[in-house]
Amino acid sequence: MLIFLFFLFRLREQIELRCQLQLEDPSWLLAKLNSDLFLVGGLDISFSKLHADLAVATLAVINVTTLELVHHLSRQVRIDVPYIPTFLGYREVGPYVQLVHEFGTSYPHCMPDVLMVDGNGTLHPRGYGSACQVGYQLQMPTIGVAKNWLELRTYDDHPESPNDRLMRRCYLFMIIWQLIGPILKRILSTMSSKHSYKPLIALCRREFHEEQNAGVIQI
Secondary structure: OOHHHHHHHHHHHHHHHHHOOOOOHHHHHHHOOHHHHEEEEEEEEEOOOOOOEEEOOOEEEEOOOOOOEEEEEEEEOOOOOOOOOOOOHHHHHHHHHHHHHHHHHHHHHOOEEEEEEEEEOOOOOOOOOOHHHHHHOOOOOEEEEOOOOOOOOOOOOOOOOHHHHHHHHHHHHHHHOOOOOEEEEEEEOOOOOOOOOHHHHHOOOOOOOOHHHHHHHHH
16 A cells, blocks of 8 residues: 555656656757767666666766767665666666766766666656656756657557657667667657757767668658
């Protein structure tokens, strides 16, 4: 009963916080997109196969122009929240936020301009996936990068929206070109869909050619 009430509260929280997300790009970010000093950080967490409550969270920062590793930080963490679909953020975001704060304190000159988070963003039943949660708590631009397509509705009962069709086309396109995963990207926090593809394409440029980039952009 307590678990049910806990997640009922979290469900309402997701809906409320979704309305507070900033989905427009700030001017400083637009200016940084084409800069040689544009830094992107990647956040991921890996769980122990022997101890379900132990994991290692990592933040790696890359220079988008050179694709060189600027710095990275890993920390072993203990996770006491169970995995519940669509509530992943409440399991992983705490270690992410703590890691980014530690990174910023220790290596302020290496702080990323944008964070890429292993998880969904607005592609979420309540529009507030784990990557949105990271962006909101840190007040940083973030991009969600998920390994799998997340179905949001029963298509027999509800017709696809233009946005659904767009994402499905993007997903199929990326499968065809065999990108990493394949990659699914969605906007969160302050990174708009108009520009969120740019760091993704830059970081994947060894995987496909420039003429193929246009296909992704025009989808």
